[in-house]
Amino acid sequence: MDQLSLLWELQKYDEELNQLIDKVKKAETAKNIEEFELKLNQLEYDICNFKTKVDVDNEKIRRHSKKVDEFNFRLKDIEEKLYSGDITDLNQIQHMNKEIKNLKDLIEELEFEMLALMEDIENIKVKLIDLENDYKTYRQKLDSAKDQRSKNIKELTDLIKEKEELRNEFMKQIDEVLIQKYKAIKARKVKALVKISDDKCTGCHMNIPLTIVSKLKKNDDIYYCDNCDRILLYVKKQ
Numbered sequence: 274m275d276q277l278s279l280l281w282e283l284q285k286y287d288e289e290l291n292q293l294i295d296k297v298k299k300a301e302t303a304k305n306i307e308e309f310e311l312k313l314n315q316l317e318y319d320i321c322n323f324k325t326k327v328d329v330d331n332e333k334i335r336r337h338s339k340k341v342d343e344f345n346f347r348l349k350d351i352e353e354k355l356y357s358g359d360i361t362d363l364n365q366i367q368h369m370n371k372e373i374k375n376l377k378d379l380i381e382e383l384e385f386e387m388l389a390l391m392e393d394i395e396n397i398k399v400k401l402i403d404l405e406n407d408y409k410t411y412r413q414k415l416d417s418a419k420d421q422r423s424k425n426i427k428e429l430t431d432l433i434k435e436k437e438e439l440r441n442e443f444m445k446q447i448d449e450v451l452i453q454k455y456k457a458i459k460a461r462k463v464k465a466l467v468k469i470s471d472d473k474c475t476g477c478h479m480n481i482p483l484t485i486v487s488k489l490k491k492n493d494d495i496y497y498c499d500n501c502d503r504i505l506l507y508v509k510k511q
């Protein structure tokens with residue numbers, strides 16, 4: 274194989290390697306992992322909010338219950354005095370009856386609110402069970418997606434390493450100066466070496482002067498496209 278044909282093969286190795294590197298990049302930014310993380314954040318936020326709501330409701334119930342105890346205590350006190358028969362003043366009796374009614378209303382109102390709060394807590398707890406189950410499910414999905422990603426990346430990087438070794442071994446057959454030129458062009462262009470087709474550079478589609486084409490047909494010296502600076506390869510027709 275002449276030097277340019279070897280370089281052509283080297284370019285194929287590099288193209289394969291680039292494709293593998295692209296695959297690694299794609300694997301690294303796995304879309305499903307992003308989605309699962311987003312979903313988990315949302316669930317975490319909802320769970321936290323509902324838990325806070327339960328705490329707030331429980332605190333309200335505790336305060337209401339304390340008030341109910343206080344009111345009951347006062348109620349009992351008034352009722353005892355009223356039924357003891359010691360109080361004979363009609364106005365005072367009326368006032369006490371009014372207070373008893375007032376306290377009973379307040380207690381009823383508080384107890385009603387407490388029941389509503391308890392019901393609210395029960396509903397939230399049902400929702401929390403669902404949310405926590407969802408959380409577990411998405412956690413597992415995320416973990417397995419991450420495992421799969423690591424596995425994919427590991428397989429790809431192993432393959433890259435293998436290909437690189439083959440490429441490096443293959444490269445030893447090619448003249449060092451040519452390799453350096455190839456690398457310099459490759460730093461700027463995807464393809465450093467292009468074929469000539471119908472006397473045109475297939476890199477930039479410009480015509481190649483016939484003098485160059487005929488020189489390329491005769492020997493395997495290195496010629497560059499005047500327009501795009503790529504190395505030209507003339508493939509003899511079969």
Ligand SMILES: [Zn+2]
Nearest residue numbers: 474477498501
């Ligand atoms: Zn060109």
